[in-house]
Amino acid sequence: MALLEASNITKVFGGLTAVNDVTLTIDEGSIVSVIGPNGAGKTTFFNILTGIYKPDKGDVRFNGQSIAGLRPDQIAARGMRRTFQNIRLFPNMTVLENVLVGMHTHLRAPFWNILLRNRSLRLEEGKARDKSRELLRFVGLDDKRDNLAKNLPYGDQRRLEIARALAGDPKLILLDEPTAGMNPNETVEATHLIRRLRDERGVTVVLIEHDMRLVMSISERISVLDYGTKIAEGDGQVIRSNPRVIEAYLGKAAGHHG
Amino acid sequence: MVAEANVSKQNLQRQRTLQTLRTVFMPLGQLLLFIVGSAAVLGLIVVVVAFFLSRSDPKIMQTAIAILPQVMIDGMVRGFLFATIALGYTMVYGVLEFINFAHGEIFMVGGFVGAGVAYLLMQWGLLSTLPWIVFIVIAIVMGMTVSGLLAMATERVAYRPLRNSPRLVPLISAIGMSLVLQDVVRLIATSSPLGFNARFETPNFGKPFQIASIPLGERAIPVQISPKAVIFIVAAMLMLLALNYLVNATRLGKAIRAVAQDRATASLMGINVNQIISLTFLIGGALGGAAGVLFGMNIGTVNPYMGFIPGLKAFTAAVLGGIGNITGAMVGGIVLGFLEAFVASYLSLFTGGAFSGASYADIAAFSILILILIFRPEGLLGESTTQKV
Amino acid sequence: MKRIVSLIVLVGVLMSLLAACGSTPAASPTAAPATAAPATAEATAEATAEATAEATETAEATPAAMTVVEYILATAAGMTPEAAAALGTIKIASQSPLSGDQSALGTGIRNGVELAIEQANTALAGSGVEIAFAPFDDQAQPEVGSANAKNIVSDPDILCTVGHLNSGVALASLPDYSNANLVMISPANTNPKITESGYANAFRVVGRDDLQGPIGARFAQESGVKTVYILHDKTDYGQGVAEFFKLEAEKLGIEVLAFEGTDEKSDFSSILTNIQAANPDMIYFGGLYPQAGPLLRQARDRGIMAQFLGPDGLDSPELAKLAGDALEGTFYTTVAAPVSQFPNAAQYATDYTTKFNGAAPPFSAQAYDSAAFCQAAIVTAAVEANGKPTREQVLAAMKSLPALSGITGTYSFSEKGDPNPATYYIFSTNSDPALWDQNELTSKIESAPPTE
Amino acid sequence: MAKNPPHTPETGLWNQLNAWMTKGPAGYTFLSLYTLITSALLITNPRTSLFTDIVFVLFLLLILAIYRSRLDMRFKVGLAVVALGFVLPYFGTLNPYYIDVATQAGIFATLAMGLNVVVGFAGLLDLGYVAFYAVGAYLWSIFSTPQIGNMISGATPVGEGWFYLFIIIGLMVGGLFGVLLGLPVLRLRGDYLAIVTLGFGEVIRVLAVNLDKPINITNGAQGIKDIERPPLFFAPALKALGFNLDNNQLYQLFFYFMVLLVVLITMLVVGRLKNSRIGRAWTAIREDETAAIAQGIPLVRMKLMAFAVGASFAGAMGVIFASKQLFINPPTFDLLRSISILSMVILGGLGNIPGVILGAVLVTLLNLQILPRIAEILRTAKEAGLPIPQSFDPTQYQRLLFGLLMILMMIFRPEGILPEDRRRQELHDHDDEPVEGQA
Numbered sequence A: 001m002a003l004l005e006a007s008n009i010t011k012v013f014g015g016l017t018a019v020n021d022v023t024l025t026i027d028e029g030s031i032v033s034v035i036g037p038n039g040a041g042k043t044t045f046f047n048i049l050t051g052i053y054k055p056d057k058g059d060v061r062f063n064g065q066s067i068a069g070l071r072p073d074q075i076a077a078r079g080m081r082r083t084f085q086n087i088r089l090f091p092n093m094t095v096l097e098n099v100l101v102g103m104h105t106h107l108r109a110p111f112w113n114i115l116l117r118n119r120s121l122r123l124e125e126g127k128a129r130d131k132s133r134e135l136l137r138f139v140g141l142d143d144k145r146d147n148l149a150k151n152l153p154y155g156d157q158r159r160l161e162i163a164r165a166l167a168g169d170p171k172l173i174l175l176d177e178p179t180a181g182m183n184p185n186e187t188v189e190a191t192h193l194i195r196r197l198r199d200e201r202g203v204t205v206v207l208i209e210h211d212m213r214l215v216m217s218i219s220e221r222i223s224v225l226d227y228g229t230k231i232a233e234g235d236g237q238v239i240r241s242n243p244r245v246i247e248a249y250l251g252k253a254a255g256h257h258g
Numbered sequence B: 001m002v003a004e005a006n007v008s009k010q011n012l013q014r015q016r017t018l019q020t021l022r023t024v025f026m027p028l029g030q031l032l033l034f035i036v037g038s039a040a041v042l043g044l045i046v047v048v049v050a051f052f053l054s055r056s057d058p059k060i061m062q063t064a065i066a067i068l069p070q071v072m073i074d075g076m077v078r079g080f081l082f083a084t085i086a087l088g089y090t091m092v093y094g095v096l097e098f099i100n101f102a103h104g105e106i107f108m109v110g111g112f113v114g115a116g117v118a119y120l121l122m123q124w125g126l127l128s129t130l131p132w133i134v135f136i137v138i139a140i141v142m143g144m145t146v147s148g149l150l151a152m153a154t155e156r157v158a159y160r161p162l163r164n165s166p167r168l169v170p171l172i173s174a175i176g177m178s179l180v181l182q183d184v185v186r187l188i189a190t191s192s193p194l195g196f197n198a199r200f201e202t203p204n205f206g207k208p209f210q211i212a213s214i215p216l217g218e219r220a221i222p223v224q225i226s227p228k229a230v231i232f233i234v235a236a237m238l239m240l241l242a243l244n245y246l247v248n249a250t251r252l253g254k255a256i257r258a259v260a261q262d263r264a265t266a267s268l269m270g271i272n273v274n275q276i277i278s279l280t281f282l283i284g285g286a287l288g289g290a291a292g293v294l295f296g297m298n299i300g301t302v303n304p305y306m307g308f309i310p311g312l313k314a315f316t317a318a319v320l321g322g323i324g325n326i327t328g329a330m331v332g333g334i335v336l337g338f339l340e341a342f343v344a345s346y347l348s349l350f351t352g353g354a355f356s357g358a359s360y361a362d363i364a365a366f367s368i369l370i371l372i373l374i375f376r377p378e379g380l381l382g383e384s385t386t387q388k389v
Numbered sequence C: 001m002k003r004i005v006s007l008i009v010l011v012g013v014l015m016s017l018l019a020a021c022g023s024t025p026a027a028s029p030t031a032a033p034a035t036a037a038p039a040t041a042e043a044t045a046e047a048t049a050e051a052t053a054e055a056t057e058t059a060e061a062t063p064a065a066m067t068v069v070e071y072i073l074a075t076a077a078g079m080t081p082e083a084a085a086a087l088g089t090i091k092i093a094s095q096s097p098l099s100g101d102q103s104a105l106g107t108g109i110r111n112g113v114e115l116a117i118e119q120a121n122t123a124l125a126g127s128g129v130e131i132a133f134a135p136f137d138d139q140a141q142p143e144v145g146s147a148n149a150k151n152i153v154s155d156p157d158i159l160c161t162v163g164h165l166n167s168g169v170a171l172a173s174l175p176d177y178s179n180a181n182l183v184m185i186s187p188a189n190t191n192p193k194i195t196e197s198g199y200a201n202a203f204r205v206v207g208r209d210d211l212q213g214p215i216g217a218r219f220a221q222e223s224g225v226k227t228v229y230i231l232h233d234k235t236d237y238g239q240g241v242a243e244f245f246k247l248e249a250e251k252l253g254i255e256v257l258a259f260e261g262t263d264e265k266s267d268f269s270s271i272l273t274n275i276q277a278a279n280p281d282m283i284y285f286g287g288l289y290p291q292a293g294p295l296l297r298q299a300r301d302r303g304i305m306a307q308f309l310g311p312d313g314l315d316s317p318e319l320a321k322l323a324g325d326a327l328e329g330t331f332y333t334t335v336a337a338p339v340s341q342f343p344n345a346a347q348y349a350t351d352y353t354t355k356f357n358g359a360a361p362p363f364s365a366q367a368y369d370s371a372a373f374c375q376a377a378i379v380t381a382a383v384e385a386n387g388k389p390t391r392e393q394v395l396a397a398m399k400s401l402p403a404l405s406g407i408t409g410t411y412s413f414s415e416k417g418d419p420n421p422a423t424y425y426i427f428s429t430n431s432d433p434a435l436w437d438q439n440e441l442t443s444k445i446e447s448a449p450p451t452e
Numbered sequence D: 001m002a003k004n005p006p007h008t009p010e011t012g013l014w015n016q017l018n019a020w021m022t023k024g025p026a027g028y029t030f031l032s033l034y035t036l037i038t039s040a041l042l043i044t045n046p047r048t049s050l051f052t053d054i055v056f057v058l059f060l061l062l063i064l065a066i067y068r069s070r071l072d073m074r075f076k077v078g079l080a081v082v083a084l085g086f087v088l089p090y091f092g093t094l095n096p097y098y099i100d101v102a103t104q105a106g107i108f109a110t111l112a113m114g115l116n117v118v119v120g121f122a123g124l125l126d127l128g129y130v131a132f133y134a135v136g137a138y139l140w141s142i143f144s145t146p147q148i149g150n151m152i153s154g155a156t157p158v159g160e161g162w163f164y165l166f167i168i169i170g171l172m173v174g175g176l177f178g179v180l181l182g183l184p185v186l187r188l189r190g191d192y193l194a195i196v197t198l199g200f201g202e203v204i205r206v207l208a209v210n211l212d213k214p215i216n217i218t219n220g221a222q223g224i225k226d227i228e229r230p231p232l233f234f235a236p237a238l239k240a241l242g243f244n245l246d247n248n249q250l251y252q253l254f255f256y257f258m259v260l261l262v263v264l265i266t267m268l269v270v271g272r273l274k275n276s277r278i279g280r281a282w283t284a285i286r287e288d289e290t291a292a293i294a295q296g297i298p299l300v301r302m303k304l305m306a307f308a309v310g311a312s313f314a315g316a317m318g319v320i321f322a323s324k325q326l327f328i329n330p331p332t333f334d335l336l337r338s339i340s341i342l343s344m345v346i347l348g349g350l351g352n353i354p355g356v357i358l359g360a361v362l363v364t365l366l367n368l369q370i371l372p373r374i375a376e377i378l379r380t381a382k383e384a385g386l387p388i389p390q391s392f393d394p395t396q397y398q399r400l401l402f403g404l405l406m407i408l409m410m411i412f413r414p415e416g417i418l419p420e421d422r423r424r425q426e427l428h429d430h431d432d433e434p435v436e437g438q439a
Helices: A042-049 A072-077 A095-102 A111-116 A119-139 A154-166 A184-201 A212-218 A236-241 A243-257 B002-053 B058-096 B103-123 B132-162 B168-191 B227-249 B251-261 B263-268 B273-299 B308-321 B326-350 B357-375 C002-030 C068-077 C081-086 C103-123 C142-153 C167-179 C209-222 C236-251 C269-278 C289-301 C317-327 C344-356 C364-385 C391-400 C433-438 D012-021 D024-044 D050-068 D073-094 D096-121 D130-144 D147-151 D160-185 D190-210 D235-240 D247-274 D277-287 D289-294 D299-325 D335-348 D353-383 D394-412 D420-429
Strands: A002-013 A016-027 A031-035 A057-062 A080-082 A172-176 A204-208 A221-226 A229-234 B209-216 B219-225 C090-096 C131-137 C158-163 C183-186 C202-204 C227-232 C255-261 C282-286 C307-310 C330-334 C410-413 C422-428 C440-447
Touching: A002 A042, A002 A204, A016 A042, A016 A057, A016 A204, A016 A221, A031 A042, A031 A184, A031 A212, A042 A172, A042 A204, A072 A080, A072 D289, A080 A154, A095 A119, A095 A154, A095 D277, A111 A119, A111 D247, A111 D277, A119 A154, A119 A184, A154 A172, A154 A184, A184 A204, A184 A212, A212 A236, A221 A236, A221 A243, A229 A236, A229 A243, A236 A243, B002 B058, B002 B227, B002 B326, B058 B103, B058 B209, B058 B219, B058 B227, B058 B251, B058 B273, B058 B308, B058 B326, B058 C269, B103 B132, B103 B168, B103 B273, B103 B308, B132 B168, B132 B227, B132 B273, B132 D394, B168 D335, B168 D394, B219 C269, B227 B251, B227 B273, B227 B326, B251 B263, B251 B273, B263 B273, B308 B326, B308 B357, B308 D190, B326 B357, B326 C269, B357 C255, B357 C269, B357 D160, B357 D190, C068 C103, C068 C364, C081 C364, C090 C103, C090 C142, C090 C364, C103 C131, C103 C158, C103 C344, C103 C364, C103 D394, C131 C142, C131 D353, C131 D394, C142 C158, C142 C167, C142 D096, C142 D299, C142 D353, C158 C167, C158 C364, C158 C391, C167 C183, C167 C202, C167 C236, C183 C364, C183 C391, C209 C236, C209 C282, C209 C307, C209 C330, C209 C422, C209 C440, C227 C236, C227 C269, C236 C255, C236 C282, C255 C269, C269 C289, C282 C289, C289 C307, C289 C317, C317 C433, C344 C364, C344 C433, C364 C391, D012 D024, D024 D050, D024 D073, D050 D073, D050 D096, D050 D353, D073 D096, D073 D247, D096 D130, D096 D247, D096 D277, D096 D299, D096 D335, D096 D353, D130 D147, D130 D160, D130 D190, D130 D299, D130 D335, D160 D190, D160 D299, D190 D335, D247 D277, D247 D299, D247 D353, D277 D289, D277 D299, D289 D299, D335 D353, D335 D394, D353 D394
Parallel strands: A016 A229, A031 A204, A031 A221, A080 A172, A172 A204, C090 C131, C090 C158, C158 C183, C183 C202, C227 C255, C227 C282, C282 C307, C307 C330
Antiparallel strands: A002 A016, A002 A057, A221 A229, B209 B219, C330 C422, C422 C440
């Protein structure tokens, strides 16, 4: 069943068409990768899905409903969460607080309850804390929960971002280059973690990634963007042998060396 | 071959000169456009409102039209005041993204230096014998030097140690600096012959230029501009030109722009960031000092607290025009000046005296600011920046 | 022995009082009894205000009453050595803005008080009476003033306060002084509310807006003014006096072309454009000299030649310094008498300049007088108490002081604490700061403060 | 570019001493003795003097010492109640000055906490905060005095008993104005926001000056006097207990306790908000708007809420302030006041509630007590022959000192006296304490 259907998405900045008529369908419970050379429009595409940009054309349906006109916070509240290419944690909040912020949409305590700090609030806060701890254990950060986020090592920051995204009980999680800047060991751990996201928590995962080994090893489907256009789609086997994909990648590489 | 190369070199040079001229003079054109535009728009509004009101009292229309040219001149002069101070704000903001709250005081110091120079010249009996242009040049150069160095010194002492702190920290330091400067100048002024309220002596510039004379009833209302105001406007335009040249056509300007874009990268490119920031303060302070001298000369008095309100207004003007943008600062100042002059002159006329125009000029200025920023959050000439995610 | 001395002093004081009374009638016939015009104010009963206008040069006789300093010396001479020894520390406080943009005026007040105390201490050197000075900065902020007032009140050595510059600050501080029965004598607050709010401890040695404004209006009418443009500085002082001027001017049939307020301090071009269009015979400016100076200069530069009238906030040589030749045709109303009648004022101006560098701003001489009246009351109370007096005793002494002449005029206090009767003078200015105290007296109006 | 050196951890003699004095039996003894001695000195020296000034400051520092100490909560609360609930008010009956300073410090502490919600928590720079204070103050002033009759002809002032209701109304109207300001400015970034809020503050002040015409709403520059005070319901009880106090003393006590109560409530409310989903959302917005919105935090609603909550405290405090002062006029609500509240927040420690309170108390003390006293000492020294130029009277240059202090503080302790991060770090060092320690 399709969890997310992006159909004929187009986004133009000034004269530049960043995303051109891209259609993408993501089935519930799958792991999908979006790949492409730098500047291919992948992050812009993510930004459209999460509501940060409004598409000039096309529609996004999430969980059967159109979300194209919604604000980012409304989309996040419906169960689509993301991480950022350049990590965007809340640097001066603790690790635990970062996860609690991710839980914002699930906390319903009315203003007066907060002021009175009554039983129902304490109950809710307690539950939120327990759940945050559980998520931190899931990503392996529970022992660092009282550190400030900015003091975490790089790899931990990536994992914290994932934990924060998970805090909103998302159906779909968009990971923007989750292993960028990681060493091979960390990348292996991250691959493992992404797989566990789906296997243990049933979250559908879409990721933008440059590390082909990782992409090939965990993705069930791969879409390739180049110059804002989707040039190929399919499983690893199909993509590896697609001539246009090879051209897009090698052409670019050749351009670099020349 | 050689000749050909020479020709193309000459061509290139000519092209470059043209380019430079364009970048330097285009803002002046933009500025004139805004002056004419604001005057026209506001004038039109006045005429339309007066037309509707004149049904009940025909005198309103007469008076409104009769004072209109003078109001426009008032607005322009006032606008140039805000504009010249705003230049310094915008320079510093452009480079450091920091509101230099003490800039109003730098402006005030310039005014005091000018008054001091004039006082000394008068004591020596030179004030009436020197050609006026020499007097103005001496006063402005002195004012620029002292204010520029002072601004540089304040940066060194109060802002540089805080450069990597959260944004609010240098702001508070600047507010502290503003209090300190006010009182230090007061201390110096009250111990000197100038006194708290110092008179700004000037050579006799003569009567105001009579531009026209508009009949109102049996009388004629003169349209005039004082020679001092003309000097003010000319000097302000020269300042804009010079600043534009400096920022857009010199190596120093390129370095300043580079530091403004990205301090870390600029320093990697071999630019001495500290030095450039110091120079930025020097230039901004010197502009403020020149504005102070011109303002003091125009008004006739200076006092240690005169910088605060014009400083605020100038900052408003800088924001209105798009802070960080040099022409924007000028344009913002002009628009603000026109607005205040129009409200001050017309509000009580149009409301039959119920609302005193001069009292509501501030409110009008700030309301327009809020309105403009709602529809153009980046200011009149500011570039809209899409946040990179 | 003690009794004999005090008896002698008492006799001496009475004699001089008699002499003073004797000389007053001698001087008054020379003043032309003039049109009695009722002073108007919201709270003023028409009949109570008897005004005498059109003083002539001949009115300048020597001041009738004993001077404050003479009084202080005479009274202090009656103090027993034991009483003098028992005085301990006695302080007079001053409260005025010493920082911020009103500090020029506030400092003038402070300096005036300091000079008065210093000179009195020198004069009293042998008598064992020495008074200390405690200046406070009210920052022109009501709540700072009231906090300072509590500070002052909690220091039992302070027996009298001179203050404030802003009537808003005074009104905020008066409850605190009043709770402690501490005398507050104001050198600058012309706002009627100061003495109309029922505080028994409030005094002033300046006129009232509800008299000063109307007297200005009457002067305007007499000088043939048909139309007036009223400007004020949007402060309680400037707007207050301007409003009273307006009420009276309208009553007298002068056309008020506009009533505008501005807190603009330097560039008056927009207002001047309107004035030029309105073409008034007179501009009335309710405000102070730092604004009036540039306003005048810019107006004259533009060729606006209307008469210019303002309240006592213009009474400073600084105005002449700032405005220079533009002062032509400028008048101000004040209760400070001309120097020809009170020569000590000239001495004061010199002393001030010597000690503090710069001319005395408005209300500074009044501050000097306020402090002198404080001293007079304190010394009187000390003689009565035969030792350190209480604040209540100082208050009582202040109320019972005879008419004494300071450097700005002869004052006794009405039931409410207003100077009684106040003489209002209208001066025309001259443009040389050094000759400010020779400003020409144009008109003189006696006016008793409202009593109901 | 050198980074500011990180603050050295607790080493050195002073810190060891500090640690020893705030823990264990030594701590109990020390704090008890401290309270006892300063209280005794205050009560036996009620006259305003340099000595009493110093003791008073030391006495107030006690509260800080109590807060910083690591002793039994019951002991800490008990000591604070004794000091603020009994000693200080009793001292206030002996000397009206110090308790007024304490009351004003409390007023500013509330304002600073309110502004801290906007600037410290949500990261929205507000330079016009005093406007909300003005709204509250004018609200009660207009409705409790005959001024209401000038505004609406025939209307009569509400009775004194309405005071308490008006605190609530002030709270709500303040909040409403906060939303009104917030709505148009939400799209603006940092410095644009600063200038617009500054403009808003000025507009409110200028309106207060000018709205005596055409309808007299605020009485303009003349201000409003004889503002009503609430009935002294507790006077008979005090009398029965044998305290013979006049009305002024009673009112001073009343406002002291009233302000203290509001400070406590504000602390509680702000502290609870801070550690709730709302506070976390504000902090998230401050740290990174884009990331915050990606967590489902509604930016507009949360920013508006920050403006409203911050403004409501100022509105409520305005009502109390007007009633305490009896007289208000527009200069009280000028830009400098906004700036000085902001400086309290930043000097104390942006975002940290105890820090902000400390900042407010310190700046108020400096302004009303310490700087005047220093100036007086300098003046006395000058009279005694210290070489200070004739034209320099230290009483006139308190602001200069304040400005210098601001600059020096920012250079040497830019994060404020009690910064937020340090506290976190501290908590981390002592993991046995709960994370959400009631701040």
